[in-house]
Amino acid sequence: MSNDAVLHGDAVVLPHSGVHHGEHHEHHHHETFITKYVFSQDHKMIAKQFLITGMVWAVIGGLMSVLFRLQLGYPDATFPWLEDILGKWAKGGRISAEAYYALVTTHGTVLVFFVLTAGLSGTFANFLIPLQVGARDMASPMMNMLSYWFFLAASVVMLSSIFVETGPFSGGWTAYPPLSALGDASPGSKTGMDLWLTSMALFVVSQLLAGINYISTVLNLRTKGMSMTRLPLTIWALFFTAVLGLLSFPVLFSGFILLIFDRNFGTSFYLSDIFIASTNKALPNEGGSAILYQHLFWFLGHPEVYIILLPAMGMVSEILSTNARKPIFGYMAMIGSLFAIAILAFLVWAHHMFVTGLNPFLGSIFVLLTLLIAVPSAIKVFNWLTTLWRGNIRFTPGMLFAIGFVSLFISGGLTGIWLGNSALDIHLHDTYFVIAHFHIVMGVASMFGMFAGIYHWYPKMYGRYMNNTLGYIHFWLTMIGAYLIFWPMHYEGLAGMPRRYYDYSVWESFKQFAELNKFISTVVIIVFAVQLLFLFNFFYSIFKGRKVTTLNPWGSTTLEWTTPIHPGHGNWVGEIPEVHRWAYDYGKDGQEFIPQTQPVGEHESHH
Amino acid sequence: MSMFFTIAVIVLVFLIIFQIAKASEYVSVLKGEEKSRKQQNKVNGFLMVGFLVLGLIGVYVCNKMLYGKTLLPHGSASVQGEKVDSMLWVTLIVTGVVFIITQIILFWFAYKYQENDKRKAFYFPHNNTMEVVWTVIPAIALTVLVVIGLRNWFAFTSDAPKNALQVEVTGKQFGWIFRYAGKDKEFGKKYFRNIDEANSNLLGQIWDDSKNFDDVVVTQTMYIVKDKPVKLIIGSRDVVHDVGLPHFRLKMDAVPGTPTTLWFTPKYTTKEMKEKTGNPNFQYEISCDQMCGNGHYSMKGIIEVVTQAEFDLWMAKQKPNYYAAFPDKDPANQQPATPAAKDSASTAKAPAATEKVKM
Ligand code: HEM
Ligand SMILES: [Cu+2]
Ligand SMILES: [Cu+2]
Numbered sequence: 001m002s003n004d005a006v007l008h009g010d011a012v013v014l015p016h017s018g019v020h021h022g023e024h025h026e027h028h029h030h031e032t033f034i035t036k037y038v039f040s041q042d043h044k045m046i047a048k049q050f051l052i053t054g055m056v057w058a059v060i061g062g063l064m065s066v067l068f069r070l071q072l073g074y075p076d077a078t079f080p081w082l083e084d085i086l087g088k089w090a091k092g093g094r095i096s097a098e099a100y101y102a103l104v105t106t107h108g109t110v111l112v113f114f115v116l117t118a119g120l121s122g123t124f125a126n127f128l129i130p131l132q133v134g135a136r137d138m139a140s141p142m143m144n145m146l147s148y149w150f151f152l153a154a155s156v157v158m159l160s161s162i163f164v165e166t167g168p169f170s171g172g173w174t175a176y177p178p179l180s181a182l183g184d185a186s187p188g189s190k191t192g193m194d195l196w197l198t199s200m201a202l203f204v205v206s207q208l209l210a211g212i213n214y215i216s217t218v219l220n221l222r223t224k225g226m227s228m229t230r231l232p233l234t235i236w237a238l239f240f241t242a243v244l245g246l247l248s249f250p251v252l253f254s255g256f257i258l259l260i261f262d263r264n265f266g267t268s269f270y271l272s273d274i275f276i277a278s279t280n281k282a283l284p285n286e287g288g289s290a291i292l293y294q295h296l297f298w299f300l301g302h303p304e305v306y307i308i309l310l311p312a313m314g315m316v317s318e319i320l321s322t323n324a325r326k327p328i329f330g331y332m333a334m335i336g337s338l339f340a341i342a343i344l345a346f347l348v349w350a351h352h353m354f355v356t357g358l359n360p361f362l363g364s365i366f367v368l369l370t371l372l373i374a375v376p377s378a379i380k381v382f383n384w385l386t387t388l389w390r391g392n393i394r395f396t397p398g399m400l401f402a403i404g405f406v407s408l409f410i411s412g413g414l415t416g417i418w419l420g421n422s423a424l425d426i427h428l429h430d431t432y433f434v435i436a437h438f439h440i441v442m443g444v445a446s447m448f449g450m451f452a453g454i455y456h457w458y459p460k461m462y463g464r465y466m467n468n469t470l471g472y473i474h475f476w477l478t479m480i481g482a483y484l485i486f487w488p489m490h491y492e493g494l495a496g497m498p499r500r501y502y503d504y505s506v507w508e509s510f511k512q513f514a515e516l517n518k519f520i521s522t523v524v525i526i527v528f529a530v531q532l533l534f535l536f537n538f539f540y541s542i543f544k545g546r547k548v549t550t551l552n553p554w555g556s557t558t559l560e561w562t563t564p565i566h567p568g569h570g571n572w573v574g575e576i577p578e579v580h581r582w583a584y585d586y587g588k589d590g591q592e593f594i595p596q597t598q599p600v601g602e603h604e605s606h607h
Numbered sequence: 608m609s610m611f612f613t614i615a616v617i618v619l620v621f622l623i624i625f626q627i628a629k630a631s632e633y634v635s636v637l638k639g640e641e642k643s644r645k646q647q648n649k650v651n652g653f654l655m656v657g658f659l660v661l662g663l664i665g666v667y668v669c670n671k672m673l674y675g676k677t678l679l680p681h682g683s684a685s686v687q688g689e690k691v692d693s694m695l696w697v698t699l700i701v702t703g704v705v706f707i708i709t710q711i712i713l714f715w716f717a718y719k720y721q722e723n724d725k726r727k728a729f730y731f732p733h734n735n736t737m738e739v740v741w742t743v744i745p746a747i748a749l750t751v752l753v754v755i756g757l758r759n760w761f762a763f764t765s766d767a768p769k770n771a772l773q774v775e776v777t778g779k780q781f782g783w784i785f786r787y788a789g790k791d792k793e794f795g796k797k798y799f800r801n802i803d804e805a806n807s808n809l810l811g812q813i814w815d816d817s818k819n820f821d822d823v824v825v826t827q828t829m830y831i832v833k834d835k836p837v838k839l840i841i842g843s844r845d846v847v848h849d850v851g852l853p854h855f856r857l858k859m860d861a862v863p864g865t866p867t868t869l870w871f872t873p874k875y876t877t878k879e880m881k882e883k884t885g886n887p888n889f890q891y892e893i894s895c896d897q898m899c900g901n902g903h904y905s906m907k908g909i910i911e912v913v914t915q916a917e918f919d920l921w922m923a924k925q926k927p928n929y930y931a932a933f934p935d936k937d938p939a940n941q942q943p944a945t946p947a948a949k950d951s952a953s954t955a956k957a958p959a960a961t962e963k964v965k966m
Contacts, residue, residue, distance in 0.1 A: 081610055097901045172898040178863060179846040179900060185780065186900045272864030273799040275811070275844050277780060282800045282811075290847055290862050324720070325728040333738050355849065356860045357867030360764035364757050371749045378745040379738070381709060386737070388716040390729035394644075395651035395721065403655075403717055410709050414702040417749070421756035423763060424698065427691050427856040430849065430896040468635075468647065469628035476654060483662065491673035494695075496853025498896045501904035509853055509892045512676045529617065533624065546632060587728035 031569075041141035042569040046148050047127035048461065051454070053148075053155060054119020055535065060159075061110040066528050068103045071095045073521025075503050075514075089167070097502045101170035102188055104500060106162065108173030109196070111443065113203055114158070116308040117245075118151050120450050124311055125214045125238045127457065131560035132232050134223025134577065136570045139216040143209045150206035154199045161195035169196040172500060174301065177270040177293050181262045182283075184276045193263070197256055204253045207245050214242035223559070225579035229335075230596065232558050232583040233328060236335050237314025240342040241307050247346070248303040255296030262288070269293075291356055298349035305442050306345045310338065312449020313380065313409075316402040318583075319456050320384055322556050323399035324391030325592065327584035330383040337376035344373040354422040355429050363422050370420035377413050381406065392587075396554070397471030398456030404479045405448040411483075412441025415490065430500075433493020436486045444482045451475075454538070459553050463565045464545030470537040474530060481527035485520050492516070557595050558583050645722065652721035659714035663707070678853060681884055684891070684912075686872040688856030690759045697755060701748055763857070767838035767870035774829060775840045777810060778848030778861035781902035783893060784809050787823040789927060795819025799844065807931035810844075814932065824928035828909040829893075831873055832918045838870040848906065851896035854880070858896050873912045880912075 040046060067086075070079065071094070078093035089099035126144065130137055138144045161168040170188030171179040175196070183190035218239045222231075231239075258269040262285075270293045271285035321328040328334060350358060350366040384406050393399065415437040419425050428434065451474075458466050497510045504510040504517070552561040559579070563571050577597045585594040589605055635643035674680065683689045720726075775786040775794055788794045795818035801811035809826070812819045831837045841850055843861040850869065851858045859869040881889045893908030913921065930937035 097904070101898075101901055101903075170901065176847055176898070179898065182846070185846050188901075273844075274846075274863050275779075275799050275802045277804070277845065280804065282802060286864075289865065291865065327730065327732040329731060330733045330738050332733070355858055357862060357865060360761065363764075364760060367756060367760065368753055371753050374749055375742060375745050379742055382741040383738075385709065385712050385716065386731070388713070388720060390726075390731065391716075391720045392723065392726050392728040393648075393652075393717060393721050395648050395717075400651060403713065406713055407710060410706060410713070414706055417702055417752065418695075418698050421694070421698065421752060421760075423756045423759035424691060424694055426760075426763060426858060427688075427695075427853075429858060430851070467628045467632060469631045470624070472647070472651065473624060473628070476658075479658065483665070487666070488669055488673060491669070491677050494677040494679060496678060496851065496856075496894070498851060498894050500898045502901075503904055506905065507892060507894065507907065508886070508888055508890050509894070516673065516676075533621065536621070536625070537628075584732065587730045589730075590727065 039145060041137070041145050043126045043130050043138050043141065043144060044461070044567065044569075044571075046144055047123045049148050050118055050122030050126060050151070053152060054115050054123065055538070057110050057114040057119065057155065058531075059535070061107050061115060062528055062531060064103045064107040064110075066525055067095060068100055068107070069521040069524045071100055071502065072504075073518040073524075075505055098167060098170060098187060100502045101172075101500070102162075102168045102192070105170050105172055105188070106158075106168050109169075109200075110158065112173060112304065112308065113200070114151075114155060116442070116446050116450075117207070117304070118203070120308065120446060120453075121238060121241050121245075121311045122148070122151065122210065123450075124234070124315060124453050124457075125210070125242065127461065128234050128560065129214055129217050129238060130221070131460070131563065131567075131571060132235050132558050132583075133218060133221060134226055134559050134579065135217060135221035136572070136576070138213045139221060140213055144213050147206045147209035147213065150202050150209065154202035154206060157195050157199035157202060161192050161199070164191045164195065166190040166192055168192040174294075174297055175259075176297075177259060177262065177290055178274055181259060181270060182274070182276065183263075184279050197260055197263075201253065201256060204249045204256075207249050211242040211246040211249075214238060215246065218242075223576045223579055226559075226596075229332075230579055230582045232314075233317040233331070233334055233338075234311075234314040236338055237310040237317075240338050241310045244303040244307050244310070244342055244345060248300040248307075251296055252300035255293055255300075258296075259293065291353070291358075294353050294356060295349070298352045299346075301352065302349040303345040305438070306341060308442055308446045309449075310341070312405060312446040312452075313338070315449050315453040315456070316405045317384070317387075318558070319398050319402040319452050320387050320406075321584055321586060322456075322554055323394045323396055323402070324388050325394070325555075325586050326387055326391040327586055327588075328383070329386040329389075330379075331582065331584060333379055334383055337379045340376040341373060344369060344376070348373060348420075351420055351422075351425070354425045367420060367422050371417060374413065374417055374420070377409075377416075381410055381413070396455065397466070397468060397475060398452045398454075400472070400475040401448045401452035401455065404475065405445050405452060407479075408440050408445040408448060408482065411487075412437055412439075412445060416441065427496065428493055430498055431493035431495075432489040432497050432499055435499050436489035436493060439486050439489075440482070444486065448478075451478075451534070456554070457560075458538075458541070458545075459548045460560055460563075460567075462542050462545070463548050464541055465548060465553075466537050466541040466545060470533055474534045474537070477530045478527060481523050481530065484523045485527065488516055488520065552595075555593050557585055557593050559596060562595065562597060648722050652718050655714045655717040655721075659711060659718075662710070678856075681880075683854070683856050684873060684875050684880060685852075685855035685857065686874060687763055688854075688871070690762065691856040694755055694759060698752060701752065767868070768836045771836035771838040771870055772832060773838050773840065774831065775810075775842070776829070776850055776861070777842050777844055778850070778895065778899070778906070779809075779844040780846065780900050781895070781906040782826060783829070783850075783906070783908035784844075785825050785829045785908075786810060786928075787825075787922070787925070788818075789821030789823055791818055791821055793818045794840075795822050802844065807928060809928075812928065812932075814929070820929045821927045822929070823922070823925040824931075825925065828911055830911045830913060830918055830921050832915050833873055833876045833879075833912050835915065836870055836872045838868060841867045841869060846899045847897050848895050848899045849897035850908075851894040852891075852910070853894065854891050860897055873910075876912045876914060877910075 080093040082090035082093050089096055166187040169192040171186060179185050180189055180193055218235060261267040262270050268285035268288035270290050271288040274283040317328050348366060348370045351370045354363050419428055419437055455466060455471055492513050548565050562577050579596045580599045581596055583596055588594060683692050773788055777784040795816040796813045797811045798813055799811045801808060801813060841859050841861045843863040848861040849858055850861060855871050857869060857871055859867050881887055891910035895903055895906035934940055
């Protein structure tokens, strides 16, 4: 409610800002519990809904990884309590192969789509776009609300698939047919796969509703003076993310439609020449191509990894600059490289398919384009490093995670150069090297971006701070743990150790890693426990955290910090402030920072 | 019991951490928030270099412990794989140098430029020269890597030499079927609807095609010849699998309906590899590298690399699959021609014939 600010009586007007906090309320709704917390159309509340749903999924997905890491680390041990919670999936206290694959698949799907797509860009696009471009809400608050509810519906369907008799889908998050098309080939491809597809279809709808909204808000609802080149990099990143999603999710959707037809209506888009041993029957399908699905999937799949990463990149740019008390280095180059990444993201999908029998010449084109994407990635890294150079760095928990992000992005991005070269990928494809690559560069790095964002914007979300000490412990243990878990996996990959194996003990070529696997699994358990510390900090601080008493606790230039401490629906009391400059005037002309709302002074230097 | 104990300990640890965290917040209020913030800043700045130093040591230790367990110390077992290995080294050097330099810069800057009342942040929004330099240098380095990579890639994917031994490899849930073309050096036609496991027709060979009469079908173990190129013609009977050949540094998907190929030249016999690796149990294993169902992890094949003489001996002992499907056509079973009655008795029965195929 817009009179929140008045109730709290602490709407301190920032000395530097030229904003006038009028006392008249333009937006005065009567809000009930239902309209405020449940069917809310306030972008800030929807952001929190995305965030908390994403956190629930992160816990579920994380717990799943703990369970399957138990199997990998301790293949001979039995844990009776596993049977207590998993029942027939863990007879005698050991997870069955079926359950293992179901866990791996659900873990991947949930983390990629529900946590790092919906939880990450759903939260921060919703929260930051209107606040940072200077809008009262999204272009269509109604569609925005629907986007969340479609996501929730997708979540419920996915969750329900865990409880069906034949188990959830278990063919990997990429769901390649024919395995995903044939219930007789795998029990998980029966009802579990129907639910998986339903859930994903709902999810695509949610993403499209969200993406259209983000794009139109950024393009149309910027406040006076907020030209595109004055936007904070968070907004640029979220904008490109939305464009990527809007152009690629429909392709995934079409791939799913064909799969649904193959599964249920006897078509042969992906199926050909198949004999199923378990039923001793040859299938009628002829002429389909299993590879077609892979093209459709990765046409989304590769942009998807950038959909996950770009918001993190944007937030990290913003947080690094703010806490180094220095402008981001090479603002235009940052936008340019985001743009290049967004374009190239559509042109490299077949690097996931080098060994599918792809035409070698076509493969070589994809090698070239794939390695090209390393150039804008390198530019970003160098620009972040230069942003730190000669700064005056404050290590807030958000800043720590932003620095951690840069470190992880370097580590994981460099192994992309290995995999992008098809002549190396022919050895490394589908080994633990790939697992290490994408968990570091996407999984953990984007998670760090998300943590950075949460710590940094928590004061704006809840009007309180999270506990710093817990934040520091959280950061350092997670940072160390992440490297301990994923760094050694490169070596397993160099030995050709395949991913998605339930048990390596019968393999002469891979069993030498048993000790290492045990070590990794142990670290996984500890790191998971550390995340519970974060969760506790998050929820505890909503109610008991230290109160925010100034409007602009980090000394930021951007617009969100000109709103009241508890902004109501509509964000600004009175008029939306006007913008006069870019978002990165930190340390200019000897001033700590100059908010975007401050008009350019007569004697101000140019850059 | 131990379960409760563990949970109790974890909860306790959490409580302690939480109390410390809470207390430090109160202390900071008492001391003055600005002052304690600066103290925390110093601690974190110090941890930044600490992490850098320990991290780099960790990278070294990790390499020491794990390098021996990778495939690299023994070298590649195929001629093609040597190129993969040399490329791995070049790529490692290029990316390794970048890794070390950028990580050092990152954490060193974080430490060096931590907040200090005496310093003012330097207003440095952009510099075109620098930006051009670090666009061009990576572009050049990557071009070099692409050129090396593509030369190898085109070598790997080129046509197999004419004299190559041809083996057809077919994946199924969860095992491998191998077919040799026999004396005519040509594979007979097959059609998936003809697959009939009960009658020894694992691949759906079309018996009207006389080229099928001498084709040999085996499962589990594939025999190939040292120093002789081998061309694999790869397919699948059900879902997508992948012929993973870690020791040869190669792999290729097995896709139903779309055959793929892969060729390479093995350098060492299995026996030689046992000596080379010092592991008497060494085996060239084919690992399925594409998720294919709940038995994926157990989808193992064996490659036996032997000398030409050993191979010829082995091949001479194999019976064409045609005889397993039609025992009465087997010359060994034609009463007048074969005196070995014992042999014919066992192959006359269909189930026994299936056994034979499995070797
Ligand atoms: C320097 C740029 C990068 C290059 C050249 C690169 C290259 C590759 C290649 C070639 C693969 C396929 C490996 C294989 O399956 O054999 C791959 C896998 C993957 N990459 Fe990257 N990558 C880069 C950066 C990234 C980034 C920034 C992300 C995410 C934010 C990412 C996420 C992934 C994921 C999720 C997979 C594995 C998907 C799967 O098979 O399950 N990569 N990468
Ligand atoms: Cu990709
Ligand atoms: Cu498999």
